[in-house]
Amino acid sequence: MAGILETFGLDWAKFLSQVIIVLIVYGILSKYAFGPVLSMLDARRRRIAEGEANLETIKADLGKAEEKVRAMLEKANADAERLITEARDSAEAVRAQKTQEAIKEAQSILEKAREASRLEHEAALGELKRDFGRLVIDATSKVTGKVLDDKDQKRINEEAVGQVAL
Amino acid sequence: MVSFDSVLPMLAAGGIGAPTLPSLGWFTNSIFVAIVVTSAILLFTRMATRRMELIPGTKQNLVEYLIEFLYGQVEGIVGKHVAPKAFPLLATVFIFILVSNWFGLLPGVGTIGWGEKVGPFLVDSEFVDAGGHHTFTPLLRPATADLNMTLALATVFMVVWFYLSIKELGVWGTLVHIFGPKGGLQGMLKYMLMPIFIFVGIIEVVSIVFRPMSLSLRLLGNIFAGETLLHTMGNLGATIGLPVWAAKISSVIFPLPFYFMEILVGALQATVFSLLCAVYIKLATTHEEGDHH
Numbered sequence: 001m002a003g004i005l006e007t008f009g010l011d012w013a014k015f016l017s018q019v020i021i022v023l024i025v026y027g028i029l030s031k032y033a034f035g036p037v038l039s040m041l042d043a044r045r046r047r048i049a050e051g052e053a054n055l056e057t058i059k060a061d062l063g064k065a066e067e068k069v070r071a072m073l074e075k076a077n078a079d080a081e082r083l084i085t086e087a088r089d090s091a092e093a094v095r096a097q098k099t100q101e102a103i104k105e106a107q108s109i110l111e112k113a114r115e116a117s118r119l120e121h122e123a124a125l126g127e128l129k130r131d132f133g134r135l136v137i138d139a140t141s142k143v144t145g146k147v148l149d150d151k152d153q154k155r156i157n158e159e160a161v162g163q164v165a166l
Numbered sequence: 167m168v169s170f171d172s173v174l175p176m177l178a179a180g181g182i183g184a185p186t187l188p189s190l191g192w193f194t195n196s197i198f199v200a201i202v203v204t205s206a207i208l209l210f211t212r213m214a215t216r217r218m219e220l221i222p223g224t225k226q227n228l229v230e231y232l233i234e235f236l237y238g239q240v241e242g243i244v245g246k247h248v249a250p251k252a253f254p255l256l257a258t259v260f261i262f263i264l265v266s267n268w269f270g271l272l273p274g275v276g277t278i279g280w281g282e283k284v285g286p287f288l289v290d291s292e293f294v295d296a297g298g299h300h301t302f303t304p305l306l307r308p309a310t311a312d313l314n315m316t317l318a319l320a321t322v323f324m325v326v327w328f329y330l331s332i333k334e335l336g337v338w339g340t341l342v343h344i345f346g347p348k349g350g351l352q353g354m355l356k357y358m359l360m361p362i363f364i365f366v367g368i369i370e371v372v373s374i375v376f377r378p379m380s381l382s383l384r385l386l387g388n389i390f391a392g393e394t395l396l397h398t399m400g401n402l403g404a405t406i407g408l409p410v411w412a413a414k415i416s417s418v419i420f421p422l423p424f425y426f427m428e429i430l431v432g433a434l435q436a437t438v439f440s441l442l443c444a445v446y447i448k449l450a451t452t453h454e455e456g457d458h459h
Contacts, residue, residue, distance in 0.1 A: 008313040008386070013192035018309075018318035021200045025207065025262055030231065030254040033211040037233045038253075040218050045218065 133157035196312035199275070203266050203309055207375065214458065236260060242442040244451065252447045255326045259319055260440035265430030267389055269284055270308025276393055279304035310389045310435075311349060316382035323443050324378050331450040343450070344370050349454055381439060388435045392428045396421045 137153050137160075148156065214225035220228055236257045241249040269275065281302035309315045331340050346366030347356045403416030 010313050010317065011192070014194055014312075015196065016314040016316040017192060017197050017198060017317055019322060021197070021204055022258075022262070022315075022318050022322045025204050026255060026258045028208050029211060029258050029261070032208075033215055033229065033231060034230055034254050034257060036215045036218050038237065040222075041221070041230060041234055041237075044220060141355070 069107045133160050136160035181456050193313075194312065195279075195307040196315055197307045199269060199306050200266070200309035200315055202306075203262065203269050206269075207261060207265055208327050213239055219262075233257065240444055244440070244448045248330065248447060251330055251333075255323060256440050256444055259323060259443060262271065263319070263385065263439055264433060264436035266309040266315075267435060268429065270311060270389065270393060271428055271432070273397075275303045275308060276397070278306065282430040308389055308393065311393050313382060313386050316385045317378060319385075319439070320378035320381040323446075324380070327443070327446055327450060330447055334451040340450070358418075381442060385435055385439055388431055392403075392424075392431055393426055396428065399424050 001135050133156070137148060139154055140156055188374035211224070211229060215228040237249065237253055240253045240256050244252050279302055331343075333342060335343055345364050347359060347363050399421040400417045404421050408416060
């Protein structure tokens with residue numbers, strides 16, 4: 001056995017040196033490589049998990065917000081539709097009212113104009129009759145050479161006016 | 167005399183025993199290489215992990231990838247519970263063996279050294295003195311081509327293995343695990359088969375005792391054989407009598423395919439060693455069905 005070990009170059013001093021080297025590598029790698037790297041990997045894994053969880057929360061919030069926005073938009077659209085309809089109805093009513101008012105006003109103006117015209121016409125006719133009566137009286141007075149009293153003037157005037165068909 | 171003839175002929179170390187460097191006592195060329203490999207590993211990992219950031223740089227990324235990959239493999243074998251305790255040793259063993267094996271393929275390892283002077287910068291690496299000993303002493307020798315190193319790796323592993331076994335199962339639990347009845351036997355049958363289980367336990371103990379040797383000799387044999395193969399291929403031209411210039415060229419061309427093979431073997435042996443260690447840990451820390459946890 002000793003011969004075999006000697007052939008393979010086994011020597012306790014050399015063996016112990018190698019054991020020490022292996023232990024040094026083992027210790028230092030454990031402390032400065034595996035520990036920090038595994039901690040970092042764990043931290044990264046946790047961070048990714050948190051990120052995923054946050055992402056899910058954000059997605060849910062976004063869904064809720066979109067739903068809310070959609071509801072608000074629908075409500076706004078409905079309100080707008082209602083307002084437009086109301087405005088249209090109101091405008092229609094105002095227009096009809098204004099039209100009616102305008103028609104009434106126009107009719108009133110026409111009535112007034114007609115009344116004024118009639119009054120003017122009657123006034124002009126009265127004036128004309130009076131002028132005609134006065135002319136007849138003057139003519140009668142000149143033709144007869146007689147001064148007509150008020151009674152005659154009134155009778156002649158009435159007769160003359162009665163014979164004029166205006 | 168130091169040989170600088172290493173660039174062309176790939177010559178292996180003379181003999182399987184790691185020679186002590188001249189005038190340095192116990193300090194062998196493989197210890198020197200082990201220190202170089204250790205320094206390289208520690209320097210690189212220190213550079214990569216000095217300023218760890220959530221968004222890693224190139225070196226940190228490489229180290230993280232390697233460690234995460236190895237951790238996944240270890241966890242897959244030994245389980246989630248034991249993995250945190252077993253991983254540092256198994257990863258250390260894998261990385262150290264891998265780097266050591268590949269370090270042995272660098273030009274100059276096993277070829278620069280002391281020997282019988284035959285030219286201004288040449289020594290005869292094949293020279294054997296009257297006592298039948300190789301006189302060539304390489305300056306650099308792969309650490310895993312030295313039994314002292316492979317046995318050191320296996321011994322450290324066995325110590326940690328023993329610690330993990332006792333920690334997981336306790337002293338009594340470990341004894342029961344080795345010598346106790348398997349398969350959840352109950353009643354009379356259990357007591358009738360006890361002698362067989364005790365006998366199986368004794369065989370198990372023998373196999374455990376031999377584990378350091380089997381682990382270390384397997385690794386040593388493969389790496390030393392690889393070195394010898396490259397050496398033989400490097401010298402093949404001269405051996406079959408080619409002219410000197412052709413022998414020089416052939417010493418580069420002939421070993422080339424075997425270099426690729428040795429890269430594979432280096433990775434494979436690191437994997438085999440650490441895989442077996444993981445399996446041993448798994449076997450020793452697995453609770454039998456019905457055992458107390």
